Amino acid sequence: MNKNILKSIQFAISNGTEYDKKRKNVKTFGSDWMKFPNTERSIGIFPLNEMLEKSARVFGSNIALRTKTPQGWCEYTYSQLLSSVKRVADYLRRRGYRKGNFIGIIGENSPEWVISFMAIQWIGGVAIPLDPRAREMELHPIFDHSGLRAIFASTRHLAILTRMKESGDFRKDRLVISMQETGKDDHLPRILSDFRDDAEREKVSLEDLAVIQYTSGTTGSPKGVMLTHQNISSDINSLYQAVVFDQRDRFFSVLPIHHAYEGTAGNWLPLSVGASITYSRSLRSKEMLEDARETEPTVMLAVPLLLEKMFLGIQKRLDESPRYVKGIMVLLTGCASLLNGISKRSGSKFGFRKLRERMGFGKLRFFVSGGAPLLPWVQKGLEDLGFVVLQGYGLSEASPVLTLNPPQETRLGSIGLPIPDIQIKLVDPDPEGIGEIAAKGRNVMLGYYRNEEATQEAFTPDGFLLTGDMGYEDKNGFLFITGRRKSIIVTKGGENIFPEEIERLLLESPFIEEILVVRGHHSKTGDEEVQAIIYPNFEELNHHLLREGIERLNAEEIRKVLQEEIDERGKKLAAYKRIMYFTVRTEEFPKTTTNKIKRYLFEQQDLKRK
Structure with missing residues (x-):
């Protein structure tokens, strides 16, 4: 018997798990014998x-x-x-x-x-x-x-x-x-x-404290999340039951390990199944891709910003390619789409295999995206190149993973299904079915260290953790996030506006690098309105203006281009959701560890409309 397969069986037995004799061996990557969610297998909770x-x-x-x-x-x-x-x-x-x-x-x-x-x-x-x-x-x-x-x-x-x-x-x-x-x-x-x-x-014991995870998130007030051995280990076990992992996996670590997302899913999970972890020397693309080529990772955790930059980098290199290369890419894309219609993902996987291999991701089973919402166009763009992207969701208070898209069936824009042993419900849903996402499970924290008031506020009377995120589920149980509860803008007419919805739409513009939609007031009437702070993509703006015959970037032309983008894309929104005024930043927004904008620093600002 293969030595690695024997190790897997020994490991399962050592954890008190019965090996299924009907399965002759450990299934190869990509097989669909293990549907998600799945509770047949367990590595135990220790x-x-x-x-x-x-x-x-x-x-x-x-x-x-x-x-x-x-x-x-x-x-x-x-x-x-x-x-x-x-x-x-x-x-x-x-x-x-x-x-x-x-x-x-x-x-x-x-x-x-x-x-x-x-x-x-x-x-x-x-x-x-x-x-x-x-x-x-x-x-x-x-x-x-x-x-x-x-x-x-x-x-x-x-x-x-x-x-x-x-x-x-x-x-x-x-x-x-x-x-x-x-x-x-x-x-x-x-x-x-x-x-x-x-x-x-x-x-x-499993009830003993293992970690205090200090987190400020986007609110600015650091709190010490108390996680027990059971909290972390049960989340590892749930992830293992949701997706096949074993000692043949090679994880590629690029996110900061101190964060619960990379800590649990990118380190303690692979160490629990005998997999290897490679720590990338840096996030600089040259060194990161060199390390990936030498180690051929099978799993990589990422945040949306990293995946977006990776996809745009690929696009940029293709745009700079000779005309005949672009022609080949168009042909490959067409053939891949045709094959994908016959067998899901098969065309993209085959057609763009060489491209993925040159990047060092030829053996990659999937990217896992978490920490912030993943823009659908980024996910689709990567999937069109043959990558599998599993968007998930969680928070430090839940050790942290709560939901994940099944590898066999991902949904664009969705944070997936609850992983095994996790209960999810929507609190106080509105007529459209949007409510606050709440979770219960063995992975949920003890509470906040030396902060009983915050702990009490974090839970419902029946013991569900309030995440602060608003969302809804589709008819198949897939969850979708609409925005943060504290960020909702309520109009005079009583309509709820989720800033994140508008931000996602505007971020599709090549001229907008980052955007924050906030509540503001008209300087003359005092009426509340939707406003925005924009950090432009100055490189793209420069290229665009050069094509228009304008040799130097200037504030007037930048505002003109951005206003055109806001007006054009705003047509997809209801009138009350449209941006009425915006200001321009010349530097990136300050962010949390998971690259979320520190929204609390700007929400109290009232932009002065001129």
């Missing part, structure tokens, strides 16, 4: 430290983590990962850290980040992942609120922590451990060489 121990026992020689360095590829097998985790755990215990202690991690995606996180779990500690892009003024309230006792930090964050210690914003008795080599004693390379790998795994 504390995170136990999950790692089981994976190391079954998949010991498999590559778990890797990243490219100037010296070449740095790789850890599952056995080496567990050994490293035990050494760091031994160090932490010798320094006096025990079960229940709060320990932070701040740094870029790397194997060392995962080793630090799992070492905290090994001793039964509580990990506090921190945003590596956060400024000192953003970190200070989290340090103060959490009371963390130690922190693992990458080299570039050591200077920040030193300054914070000197200014009194970071207690001097807190231990700082560098994840890279330094001249001081407390750094991972020295710990991994000097300490023993026989530290025993701390016994923790």
Whole structure:
């Protein structure tokens, strides 16, 4: 029997799952024997430290983590990962850290980040992942609120922590451990060489706290989301039941690991099934594609902005191609569409196989899109090139995934179906069926750390988590998001306007890079109206104006082009939803970790219509 198949069977048995003898082996990728949602298979629900121990026992020689360095590829097998985790755990215990202690991690995606996180779990500690892009003024309230006792930090964050210690914003008795080599004693390379790998795994229950995930989202007020081992592990199990994953998968990690989306779905899930994770050196397209070509990923998590830039990059290269290449592309597109009508996706997969292989995504099973709504034209454009894009939905408070599109049947614009063991309902739906999305399941948080009032407000009387997102479901149960509850604009006539609906429509314009639709007032009448703040695509505007014979960008011409786009695309909207006034930004909007615009910074502004 194939060695990898034997490992899968052993792993299933070790988790108390009965292997289905009717299935002769593990089905190959792309087969449809496992429909979504599916509750036939389970990998079990375990504390995170136990999950790692089981994976190391079954998949010991498999590559778990890797990243490219100037010296070449740095790789850890599952056995080496567990050994490293035990050494760091031994160090932490010798320094006096025990079960229940709060320990932070701040740094870029790397194997060392995962080793630090799992070492905290090994001793039964509580990990506090921190945003590596956060400024000192953003970190200070989290340090103060959490009371963390130690922190693992990458080299570039050591200077920040030193300054914070000197200014009194970071207690001097807190231990700082560098994840890279330094001249001081407390750094991972020295710990991994000097300490023993026989530290025993701390016994923790599923109800014990594993992570406090600080999140401000788009509201600006950081809250500590308390996630237990059961919360995270049950979400992993639900995802596993929804989509086939196993040790043959190669995950490609580009999103920040401190975020719950990349943490759970992009790291702890693959580590639970023996898959490998490659950390891209950066988001620069050259390095990212080089890493992808060398590792041939099968799964990649992304946010919509990344997928949009990827698709537009492909389009731009094709537009700059010789005429005969464009002709071939037109022919391929036509043939692919014809074949797709006979067998779904087959034409696109075959016709554009070489293009995907040149990008390093020839073996990619699917992109998973989350963190923000995916524009339908981006999804369709990628699917026309043979990519499979699964849009999902969740939030940190749910560990985080709640819904996902089935690989066999994706719906444009939909966030999919509830994954197994998740209950979804719509609270107070209006006559059109739009209500607030609420969720219940073992993956839902305990509450907000030291914030009982916010915890009470987050749940319905019957225990459903209120997401703050408004949406509806179609006749087949697929969910669609219309916007945020707090962002709704209500007209004098009582109509509800969802800014996100207007934003999605305007973002189809090649001249609009980013847009924020807000509530405003007419300067003379005082009447409430729909207004917008626009960050243009200056490169596209420049090309367009050059074709019109205008050699230099100027504010008047920019406004003229944008107004034409707003007027033309606004014809698709009801009159009360149309943008009446807009201003232009010359720099990108500030964003959250998942590239959502920090809406709260602008919603209180009242644009002055001239």
